Amino acid sequence: MPTLALVATGGTIAGAAASATDTTGYTAGALGADALLAAVPPLADVAQIRAEQLFSLDSKDMRPAHWLTLGRRVRALLDGPAIDGIVITHGTDTLEETAAFLDLTLAAAKPVVLTAAMRPATALSADGPMNLYNAACVAAHPDSRGRGVLVSFGDAIYPARGVRKCETHRVDAFAGTNAGAIGQTDPLRYFTPPPAGGGARVELPPDLAELPRVDVLYVGAGTPPALVDVMIADGARGLVLALPGNGSLPDAWEAPLAAAVARGIAVIRASRAGMGPVGRKPLDDRLGTRAAGELPASQARVALMLALAAGDPALLDLLLGDAG
Numbered sequence: 001m002p003t004l005a006l007v008a009t010g011g012t013i014a015g016a017a018a019s020a021t022d023t024t025g026y027t028a029g030a031l032g033a034d035a036l037l038a039a040v041p042p043l044a045d046v047a048q049i050r051a052e053q054l055f056s057l058d059s060k061d062m063r064p065a066h067w068l069t070l071g072r073r074v075r076a077l078l079d080g081p082a083i084d085g086i087v088i089t090h091g092t093d094t095l096e097e098t099a100a101f102l103d104l105t106l107a108a109a110k111p112v113v114l115t116a117a118m119r120p121a122t123a124l125s126a127d128g129p130m131n132l133y134n135a136a137c138v139a140a141h142p143d144s145r146g147r148g149v150l151v152s153f154g155d156a157i158y159p160a161r162g163v164r165k166c167e168t169h170r171v172d173a174f175a176g177t178n179a180g181a182i183g184q185t186d187p188l189r190y191f192t193p194p195p196a197g198g199g200a201r202v203e204l205p206p207d208l209a210e211l212p213r214v215d216v217l218y219v220g221a222g223t224p225p226a227l228v229d230v231m232i233a234d235g236a237r238g239l240v241l242a243l244p245g246n247g248s249l250p251d252a253w254e255a256p257l258a259a260a261v262a263r264g265i266a267v268i269r270a271s272r273a274g275m276g277p278v279g280r281k282p283l284d285d286r287l288g289t290r291a292a293g294e295l296p297a298s299q300a301r302v303a304l305m306l307a308l309a310a311g312d313p314a315l316l317d318l319l320l321g322d323a324g
Helices: 033-038 041-045 064-079 095-105 128-140 227-233 251-262 282-287 297-310 313-320
Strands: 003-010 048-057 085-089 112-115 149-153 156-159 183-185 188-190 214-218 238-243 266-271
Touching: 003 033, 003 064, 003 128, 033 048, 041 128, 048 064, 064 085, 064 095, 085 128, 095 112, 095 149, 095 297, 112 128, 128 149, 128 183, 128 188, 214 227, 214 297, 227 238, 227 251, 238 297, 251 266, 251 282, 266 297, 266 313, 297 313
Parallel strands: 003 048, 003 085, 085 112, 112 149, 214 238, 238 266
Antiparallel strands: 149 156, 156 183, 183 188
């Protein structure tokens, strides 16, 4: 039987409310890892579980400093011969960012699987116990090796890169890239073989205390381009633009962005649409911007933070893929 590490960080999956019918007015991260395990007795038939409580956060309060701590702990567990895979419980709000950070910084073949819930543990029909069970099954399955960091949610398995939260209340809250899920959990099977190469990774200094600041700007009709200078003046070293459509840049933004890039500020064009890639355009060559490819704005931000931390601008092109 495999041995899995369960790293709990809080979230709705560990949430508690005063009423079993209350699925919104709850306290996230109220329950510990032991309580999560106790709610899913069938886990004993899947693997030996070693549980630990790293954080007890509502994931809206997750910060890059937490990513660094989590990444170091996960790496240490993966390096140990006693652990065959890792399950991480997390809040849904920023799960896509944590998943991207881990996938962009971990190169281990052992499975790392994130899961979460949309309803607190005290709800009449809590989705957390089944999600946790499914995630453990994914982490324990031999076909999960070599696939990078995964997200198991509902009955679907997604790769970390490109996954995004797309619903505010429904229990089927996540979606992947245009390719969709790469597997299912009932029964557990993958639709494709593990990817060759696994994608680019960033090797961060072991003593890194913080990541460079990168801001996301949501661009609507008439949003003033002066916000570019405001963010830079306030300390942003990079910008990700959540733009209309397929990353369509308003004409008024071109000159400010070209000036920002000339000052050494990295800029990525992403989309505010829920799905679909943002490909490279001639204006990227003209302005010095990059395209987010298959990554949502939230994950493009993580990629840019890591490239800046590594001090290697060329690395960003690898992290974003060919579209960047």
